[in-house]
Amino acid sequence: MTTTGPGGDAQVMPCDAEGLRRQLVAALGPVAGEDAPLEARMIVEAATGLDRTALRLHGAVAVQTAQLAAAQTMLARRLAREPLSQILGSRGFWTLDIDVTADVLTPRPDTETLIEAMLDFVDADGRGRGYPWRVLDLGTGSGCLPAALLSELPEARAIAIDRSPAAARVARRNLDRIAPGRALVVVSDWASCLAATGCEAGAFDLILSNPPYIPSGEIRTLDPEVARHEPHLALDGGDDGLVAYRVLAPGIARLLRPDGFASIEIGLGQALDVERLLADQGLTTSVRNDLGHIARCVTARHAVSLAA
Known part of the structure; x- marks a missing residue:
């Protein structure tokens, strides 16, 4: 069992x-809730080097002093409400391990909805997964979205844009590892740099975006893992949460090929507003729910592609 140290911290x-x-399951319960068993196992794996199978088969192996100290350090950071992804330096997304730092949002399962929608379009399209799709990701953060898509589309190439130089470094590291030579990471405010890279209207077959969409006044009410430790630049969507979408909608309409497809993440209750912004640019939209049955993704296509 854990004990309490002189500073009131749990001690393994x-x-x-x-x-x-x-011990870790018990200590993590107050901050991780039902995820405490998962987080405890991940900390043990990181501290000891045992994977899930080895832990199950060799759970009786003694933990060395240095390993115990490493687990203690990770526990203290987690009890201070630092996200486990930042403590471990990675997070699983789609079928990949994505490097994570405090400079990027932690990839979330809900965001995989964008990849599912995109692949459903690709699989229904006559060009198929082997086509040399041209992909654009606006606000790439860790690069998890283009990384996941390029892992499924072997001939695709991507441009990933983020206004944070620190986030762009993380994205570049992930994309260089997962899709070497197939992605260009650009530091820019949304699509304003595309003219300099030679991209013209209708340059992209597939466009992804997970923009900031939390209303400014709500950020302080989020879980401490998010409010204290994740970059507000990637969270703050302005007074109504829709500032980014007002900029993105005309850019997406201009840059998307007539037969292309866009997949955009939205926050709770934003579907109708985002659909309206895209419709005002001549795009036809639909909404896709995440696994929690919450509207999470707005997809967009040019009306001409549906009429053809």
């Missing part, structure tokens, strides 16, 4: 790997 006691896992 010497034990075997399984005992460490149990």
Whole structure:
């Protein structure tokens, strides 16, 4: 069992790997809730080097002093409400491990809805997954969206844009590892740099975006993991949460090929407003729910592509 140190922090006691896992589950309960068992296992794996199978088969192996200290450090950071993804330096997204730092949003399962929508379009399209799709990601953050899409489309190439130089460095590292030579990461405010890269109207087959969409006044009410530790530049959507969409809608309409497809993440209750902004640019839209049955993704196409 964990004890309480002089500063009131939970202290793990010497034990075997399984005992460490149990201690961490108990200690993490107040901050991780039902995810405490998962987070505990991930910390044990990171501290000991045992993977899930090895932990199950060799849980009685003694935890070394240095390993215990590493687990203790990670526990203290997590109890301070730092996201586990930042502590471990990575997060699973789609079928990939994505590098994560405090400079980017942690990739979330809800965002995979954009990839599902995009691949459904590709699979229904006659060009197929082997076509050399031209992809644009606006506000790439960690680069998880183009990385996931390029992992499924072997001939595709992408331009990924973010206004944060620090985020762009993380995205470049992920894309260089996952899709080497197939992605260009550009530091820019949305699509304003595209003329300099030679991109013209209708230059992209597939456009992705997970823009900032939290209303400014609501950021302080979010979980501490988000409000304290994730970059507000990637969260703050202005007074009504829709500032980014007002800029993106005309850019998407201009840059999307007539037979192309766009997939855009939205926040709770924003579907109708975002659909209206895109419709004002002549785009036809639909809404896709995430696994929690919340409207999470607005897709857009040129009306001419549907009439053809």
